[in-house]
Amino acid sequence: MDKTYQPSAIEQSWYQQWEQQGYFKPYQPSLTGNGYSIMIPPPNVTGSLHMGHAFQHTIQDALTRYKRMQGHKALWQVGTDHAGIATQMVVERKLAAEGQPDRHALGREAFLDKVWEWKEQSGGTITSQMRRLGNSVDWDTERFTMDDGFYKAVQEVFIRLHKDGLIYRGKRLVNWDPKLHTAISDLEVENKDSKGHMWHLRYPLADGETTGEGKDYIVVATTRPETMLGDTGVAVNANDPRYQALIGKDIILPLVGRRIPIVADEHADMEKGTGAVKVTPAHDFNDYEVGKRAGLPMINIFTMNADVRDVAQVFNSDGSVNDDIDGTLPEAYRGLERFAARKAIVADLDSLGLLDAIKDHDLTVPYGDRGGVVIEPMLTDQWYVDAKTLAKPAIEAVENGDIQFVPKSYENMYFSWMRDIQDWCISRQLWWGHRIPAWYDNAGNVYVAHDEAEVRAQNNLADDVELRQDNDVLDTWFSSALWTFGTLGWPNLDDPEVAKRMADFHPTDVLVTGFDIIFFWVARMIMMTMHFCKDDAGKPQVPFKTVYVTGLIRDEVGQKMSKSKGNVLDPLDMIDGISLDALLEKRTGNMMQPQLAEKIGKRTKKEFPDGITPHGTDALRFTLAAMASTGRDINWDMKRLEGYRNFCNKLWNASRYVMLSVAGEEAVEAAAANGTNIAITDAMKAACGITADGQSDAVVLSLADRWIISRLQRVESEVTRHFEQYRFDLAAQALYEFIWNEYCDWYLELSKPVLWDANAPEQAKRGTRGTLVRVLEATLRLAHPIMPFITESIWQQVKALAGKEHSADSIMLAPYPVAQDALIDTEAEADITWLQGVITAVRNIRAEMNIAPSKELELLFKNGDDDDFRRAEENQTFLMKLAKLEKLTWLNDGDDEPMSVTQLVGDMEVLIPMAGFIDKDAEVARLTKSIEKLEKELERVNNKLNNPGFTEKAPAAVLEKENDKAKGYERDMVKLKEQIEKIKAL
């Protein structure tokens, strides 16, 4: 074993071995428990993993390893997502950057070939990252959402939903991304606040009508004046006295000259604006509804680029084509881009005297989250899922606890969205994705089936009837909504293999994901799964029993990590380290906004002047686990990572000490020099109390041995409890505390007096060596789910010494520790607490009196009780060694007491004789300070005890505790005061 922990030296090779041995498979002989499954949230196949992934993967892997060690058939299902828009955009950009023909020049098929090429080329990034993170996923069943098998599930779902009437096609207003030329769902729209204007426009009344005030026009207010070209009405409130008389009259639409009606509609709010609303059903969601209610036609004035058309498309309110209205648009605006058209139209209205006012106005503007341009509500034919129907059982499943969110507060978020859910637009005008299994004939009939042949067969269509498949693909989230069961082989339930997997792994146990995709993904998975998966009794199956919602990983100042901010951290750079130059290149190279490069470079140089040093996977994972308090965002802290890397080193070195103690320096150093494991001999095993035939040899356990074994039981049950409650932070903390503050700081030190004492009996040495090894071995298993590599690496060394040679070939498959109450030794714990108290008291005196740590001291005990006496007797060796004493004396009443410095340990006084060295004033000051502290505490406690309300109402246990405290403080004060008197008397 090397002197320091070198993560890079071992991590990869262990992962390879695990994978080759098939240890990640859920079906293997040693796993006899029930199925346990986690489906990975599939990352974008062409992307790479960021810290958020590393975080979620740590949790998923920890859970999987934990359950696997408990003997469950643990499946962590792995896979990637095709990520429609994102991937298509990446490839288009790449083609452009390489000067290749764009997708329209290439054509659909050739373009898709390019996408597949890109997927093949970049798809390995994620899987190799996952291997580096130590993820114990079942690679054998890896899925990609565009795989044939998965496409089958997608198709099947679409067809069945269509048959059930839960998918329909319609001409509706959708969120249209004019840059990407596709519809997107409500969720993909990002609303951003912006400062804009409100234009008040005068709309002249037809037929010489006038308003109540005698004006021959109505003023409408709008934030989007350009849409007036598509106005088909003006709405007023039926109760509005200003306009009541005008309902049913007409307006001559300026610039266009179209005659449009004034209608009554509740949407018009008398209090808002001018009380009159222009109605543009084809370009505004509210107007669309008004138009439907009032039967107003819908006039689409924009092209798919959101430029003004030459001739508008006119539809009736039911979506049918309207030939009566002339769609011709004024020549002046044709071909103008939206915002140019706005300028022109406002200017023209102004010059016509029709611009009543312009007011500043704060509004929120919808942007496409991918394309980044303003969304245009656009009238198009799209496919929709009837979400309301599907949502009903999905809401119930959370209400009745079949699905639980951790933390629970996210349930409210889920409910509020689900109870007001809108139909889901699932068609996308993209090429990369699952093509919609629908065909059209020339008469416009729609047929939904698996393929063209099936369409013909089912509908008795002759071969010469021309059919063409829908050009659109499905929203990526439509396919990922099927993830939990699609990955298991659904719908091929006739395949016994699939049926078995469904039975073993569905519903899955827990979904680990971010709150940002609860609507996008979690909710839709619940809806789809419950519609398609039923248990034997026909009851809808939930996709998962628990949703563990993680927070976001932010940078050290709480900013979201993003490429444009240049604060992204690659988990692999945490693991392997990276030079400043390479990091700069990573952050500033190949940017979409090169102008930011300088700022990012500066920031990076300041933050990482020397790049990043390697920390290893285990340290990264431990850090992520330690910071995983539920539902909270995490501000990433390199210092924390460093601290936990040191922790790994601590564990490594503790193990090194154990091996040195058992195997001897020669064997350890030789193995380190050769880079091999230490060859474990029978003699070494015997030294730990294991005889050649595997039987235990006679051992005697010291107090320290019994103590650490007892503490081990406690940390075992603690860590287990925390895993069960998804408190990875607490689990990590418990491990840290035990390993560092108990095992290393105390137990290893306490083992030295035994092992280094030439006179100590061999049974005692065996007992201590055996305990060193066994406690370490169990601790490694306990920590393995969080830190897989270092634990495996050490475990392979110690398992034989701990008598676990044949328990498993890998720690991965070794049983998870179970606490044994019988091994809890409260007496030993109390004794060690006492011992620690005495040792700390001596060290404290040393520090305060500036006594060199190397100087051996004389120690006197005074006023101890029987327990103190016994403990002092029994633990002389420990005391002498750890407190560095030369002499230990028990003072009886009446014994001569040399001038000393004192500390209290319980009721007992610990004295260090300091004749001639005591700085009187300093010592008095020190003691006075202690007394003052006690006085304050005593006052607090006495206030409580003198309060009748407290003494009458507080539980007896609390009362007793306070009483004890008070007595203790008083006693201590008396002793300290005596001491002061003695010093003063010098």
Place this chain on the structure above:
RNA sequence: AGGACUAUAGCUCAGUUGGUUAGAGCGCUACCUUGACAUGGUAGAGGUCACCAGUUCGAAUCUGGUUAGUCCUACCA
């Protein structure tokens, strides 16, 4: 506009059904290369638990309000 979450040491965070002298890591101070580890050891300093009121014998913890921050949903003629 509605809702959620957060506010604890210089920094990053714990604090489990109200009863602790409010904890950890990092950082800081002093001392120490003692035969696992300087990625270390020992001993320390450091907090009016955002603010105000209330409930209670007792509040970091429960209730209401205020302030600040983060986020979500909705609306915006």
